[in-house]
Amino acid sequence: GENVEQHPSTLSVQEGDSAVIKCTYSDSASNYFPWYKQELGKGPQLIIDIRSNVGEKKDQRIAVTLNKTAKHFSLHITETQPEDSAVYFCAAINTGNQFYFGTGTSLTVIP
């Protein structure tokens, strides 16, 4: 089965700095990679996703990169703001429709 590893588990950055969270996966059949943000007491919300036929995707301050050969993908948040503080989960879905979350990264943006 798939194994999704996520690093780091906690991350603190100064407001305005960039934050990078990395995930690796093991199943080469995985072809859809969403990133979710979960605030305290709320359900996860999709912030960006990428499919295996694309290497990079950007949406304002958020970008995701995918390296299929190395089986890793990363979330990049630029110009971080205090409201970016949350737990971020990566995920991978394979062609067998199996969905795997990473272990989560708790991001703190220090004003």
Next chain:
Amino acid sequence: DAMVIQNPRYQVTQFGKPVTLSCSQTLNHNVMYWYQQKSSQAPKLLFHYYDKDFNNEADTPDNFQSRRPNTSFCFLDIRSPGLGDAAMYLCATSRDLHNEQFFGPGTRLTVL
């Protein structure tokens, strides 16, 4: 607004007393999911419905069952809750299996 609604937001039950959690959606999505999330952990998929087709994850205990009487509603039944079943239960929907999942706010279950 189209959304995923979970009721109740907080549920307290006694050890061994059956409990049902409810999820409804106004998105008209084909797929509905149930996840269990324990403190400081990632959500763990329990099962999902693609339309009326039920798909159980291999490691989901038999104590957990689900029903989807129509497109809009999906229920999670815990037949005999144990202390280890205390968690946040998240419902999600997606248009198809490889699409964005929309999560509800969750139901926090406490087992006394």
